[in-house]
Amino acid sequence: MLLVTGAAGYIGSHFVRYYLKQNLTAELVVVDNLSLGNLLSLDGSCNSRIHLYKTALGNSDAMAGIFAAHEIDAVVHFAANAYVGESQIQPFKYFENNVIETLKFLQVMLAAEVKQMVFSSTCATYGNPKYSPLNEDHPQRPINTYGSTKLMIEEALRALALSSQLKYASLRYFNAAGADATSEKDCAIGESHEPESHLIPLALAAAMGKSDTPLKIFGSDYPTRDGTCVRDYIHVNDLAEAHCLALKLIAGADFKGDMAESAENGIALNLGTANGATVKDVVAAVEKVTGKAVPCQQVDRRPGDPPALVADFSKAKAVLGWEPQFNLEQVVESAYQWELNRRF
């Protein structure tokens, strides 16, 4: 059985739903301290197959009890704090929650003889791009504490894979977006961060008149097609599929990871679309999908925003046979459906 951390959050809940729909008899153990996320995101036709524990990852006694109570084969680890701006203001919150809690969890997990993990990493581990699109060999020089904490766990996994039988996949997501808002109409799930910092929900809120202020566009003088920042928006269900494939990959008897000649049993994979969209492209997609204008306000650049972050996902395509299915307009359409059916 799988154990999923951070399952009540945005990406975790989409993975849970996707996984249970793909694996019709499977059950899942899910762990979330509900510091963020929402229990309603675990509603749905498959929720009778979820064993939910409300606890923090770093509560070693509770976690040891959970590992003892279930036959866990592998872990998908989403739980973290993930606000770049907040990580600069409260770095120790991020070291504590993303690093220390995860290390405590890994210790209990390995003691329970569970030796497979798929880890939520991020393109924020790369820092300022030296070239674009970014492949996995790009230097990892994060420029904020959030990215540093994710890189620390990538390094911890690498070290543990060398000293134990741990097998892992560090999946470096670009900008997760979109929603599973229509497959279960009464139980739509989608993005609900408080505060929301992601462009697509903010642009939708502005278009739908749910926001008191216009959408802020940070910087219009970047060296990009239209002067605004370029990002790579990947649908959450595409992410969910990649996690299922990564679990199969690392469970395979002949899995050798990145460095077949060494003892390393891990792999790092970018998950994005290779299609960069500017802020103005996203605004145009939101206007097309909603049929409404997005009130915008052009403001100065934000410190720490690289001009462009676009994924080269050819490695994920080669080793997982994975390719994203959703384009920008479909991502925005699904996010819009969620805004229309929002439950939390």
Ligand SMILES: NC(=O)c1ccc[n+]([C@@H]2O[C@H](COP(=O)([O-])OP(=O)(O)OC[C@H]3O[C@@H](n4cnc5c(N)ncnc54)[C@H](O)[C@@H]3O)[C@@H](O)[C@H]2O)c1
């Ligand atoms: N959203 C993105 O665009 C994006 C991009 C790259 C990577 N990621 C990573 O993906 C993962 C999921 O992101 P998300 O957007 O779904 O975040 P989210 O905030 O929606 O979900 C995180 C979940 O983890 C739980 N959690 C946090 N700390 C915990 C702890 N110590 N113990 C137990 N539960 C805990 C929260 O309650 C929440 O339900 C994170 O690791 C994040 O860093 C996200």
